[in-house]
């Protein structure tokens with residue numbers, strides 16, 4: 001049985017005050033969560049978040065890392081630095097980075113190895129655009145995105161030690177969510193892709209859904225057999241909404 005994982009991706013939002021307000025509300029309600037919880041604030045607030053969250057069960061994650069180890073890389077943040085700051089997770093290959101920073105599958109694979117080398121749990125984001133879906137290429141895109149990362153790990157001691165987030169690009173920030181059936185089909189397909197490497201390991205890998213997940217659609221999505229949690233953007237900036245999604249993941253009635 002895979003334990004559910006709910007991750008808030010704050011993207012490039014917030015300031016010191018809103019960060020502290022959000023952490024106060026989330027930390028207070030997640031003393032003994034029934035599922036794993038993490039938040040991924042902007043780099044500059046990681047340290048602030050770590051100070052507050054170290055007393056709670058909420059884990060810390062970053063939104064990206066450098067594919068390089070260290071050195072003359074102005075503006076970049078290394079995997080070692082993230083581990084040093086107390087991060088447990090890191091988002092990799094988010095579609096916003098693939099689109100606006102030209103990240104390809106090979107870059108995502110290299111970053112995944114960097115993360116694993118320092119003990120971070122990479123959350124590798126995959127997903128098709130609307131055009132790709134409409135032209136019947138969804139499964140080609142997903143299998144390629146998964147294959148490049150999984151191939152890079154086959155020879156490594158960290159074989160299949162990652163989390164996948166299925167984030168259909170057309171559902172991100174659009175208010176349009178994949179139906180639970182469409183999302184489940186994609187998740188089951190991703191698990192099949194992983195099973196080509198190891199059927200046993202594929203059953204262990206958590207596959208999160210991301211893309212306009214909100215309190216009203218979370219229960220149905222999270223009830224699907226291959227949806228092991230959520231990667232939440234907009235709704236993670238609202239403590240009530242984020243907590244309601246946590247409640248759905250924990251199988252509890254939403255507490256208002």
Ligand SMILES: O=C(CO)COP(=O)(O)O
Nearest residue numbers: 009172173211212233234
């Ligand atoms: O990109 C996402 C999480 O990484 C999803 O964002 P939204 O929940 O705002 O659609």
